[in-house]
Amino acid sequence: MSQATLRIQKMSAHSGTIPGEGTQREFTVCKLVDTTTCIGCKACEVACVEWNDMPFSPTVFGNTYQTMPETRWNYWNLILFNEHEREDGSLQWLMRKHQCMHCAEPGCLEACPSDGAIVQYTNGVVDFQQDHCIGCGYCITGCPFNIPKLNSVTKRVYKCSLCTDRVSEGLEPACIKSCPTGCLHFGSKDDMKELAEIRAKQLRDHYGYDKAGVYDPPGVGGTGVIYVLHDATQPELYGGLPSNPSIPLAVKFWKHPLKWLGNLAMLGGLVGLFAHYLKYGPKAREESDLAKREGE
Amino acid sequence: MKERGMVGYHPEQLIPHDHILRYSFKERLNHWIAAGSFIYLMLTGLAFWSPWLFWIAVILGGAELSRMLHPWLGLVFFCAVCYMFMLWSSQMKAEPVDAEWWKSLHHYIKNEDDKMPPAGRYNAGQKLLFWSFFYGGILLLASGLVLWFTEYIPWNLRWLRYISVVVHAGTALLLIGNLMIHIYMGVFAERGAFGSVIRGDVSLAFAKRYHPGWYKEIVGETERSK
Secondary structure, eight states: OOOOOOOEEEETTOSSOOTTTTOOOOOOEEEEEETTSOOOOOHHHHHHHHHTTOOOOOOOOSSSSOSSSSOBTTBOOEEEEEEEEOTTSOEEEEEEEEOOOOBSSOHHHHHOOSTTSEEEETTSOEEEOGGGOOOOOHHHHHOTTOOOEEETTTTEEEOOOTTHHHHTTTOOOHHHHHOSSSOEEEEEHHHHHHHHHHHHHHHHHHSOOTTOEEEOOGGGTOBSEEEEESOTTOGGGTTSOOSSOOSOHHHHHHHTHHHHHHHHHHHHHHHHHHHHHHHHOSTTTTOHHHHHHHTO | OTTSSOOSOOGGGEETTTEEEOSOHHHHHHHHHHHHHHHHHHHHHHHHHOGGGTHHHHHTTOHHHHHHHHHHHHHHHHHHHHHHHHHHGGGGSOOHHHHHHHHTHHHHHTTOGGGSOOOOSSOHHHHHHHHHHHHHHHHHHHHHHHHHTGGGSOGGGTHHHHHHHHHHHHHHHHHHHHHHHHHIIIIIISTTHHHHHHTOEEEHHHHHHHOHHHHHHHHOSSGGGO
């Protein structure tokens, strides 16, 4: 793909216009994860840690192949394993590469109170700008996928950057590069959607997975990471992938109606009190016994 | 404790030149600890509330610092509220006169204070302010702790975070509304009130006009109170 200049089309807590909005013909990039051909080798986990130069993170053994329970500030890419028992009692080993979904409408960016700490480039990548981060953790509340993780020393949040440094140079992300089975693909959102649909159809028509389909949740405007699932009707089986994710209702309420109601009320209160003073003035103004003592 | 439970004649609270001690040193100091911490909390909170107000955090030393100090000042504020509860809660209990006071609110708003029912040391509006800051303080502390340690809330308890962001913002808005009225009354509307929370005393005329019940308790049925 072509090189990108990473102009910004969405910016957290910004009171002005967004510098890169609508200024580029850039297409949206997308990762395609075909869970049906993932073998759980974790090459993508290693590649992510290597490329992003992250310090070693101890693994956790929990009677599973999974490296640790969930992603960490320095472990952005994790294969989630689930030993699923089918209705006929047979085992289906489900594996899903879990990372930031790069939502078109990111809940983290919506919740963030710090100017420019979370941005979305014109190619759709959602990126944390740690130098603007204030460590409040609102993005953790806003994210429907449990992705942002706080570093307790630097007090900043971190997550998958979709290898912005590689992508902007025309390379695919490190995880994609490392995949030995070819279950990971990278390209434009349109191309990946098409490829995913072809694969899902193949699974339905030739492999007996009647419910195979593509996961690209509309509740967050679609995602920059899409999945091919054997059973698209039960995404929860794949390490708790939410079936219909959206920005939490509380966050939407807080950031829209409550905010405007609150702002109007505060402004109205100030104007109202000032008007009251203009009309009625201070109390007991005309009382001679008070005027003597209280004029001070 | 001469400033508490004032019933009957309290000549020790009378100060020369026809003034009465209204707020003791402890009460005044605690008031200003609560006020100072709340104003810091309000300013930094507003900076996080709206991008239009983010500049407040920049002026106060940067948003990172504001994020770091806001919870600690919150603890200071809550401690001050607790001490306030110890000092004043017994005097803030609802009385029959309070209902009458609310019915006469329109007179109060129009500065027709001679038509108001006789309030004690605190009128019904002040009592509402006290209880809203007390219960609001508890809500802010509970939701604030969740937001302070938000990264430790496990994923299956994420609803705690959702409730907290709404409760914290909503409660703060209500208290900011209360505070605006409080500052307006104390600084602009009721002359003498601001001085009472700085120097501690009010004039007998102030006490008689705004807190007749309290005035009687202090001065007693002397010829002055008639």
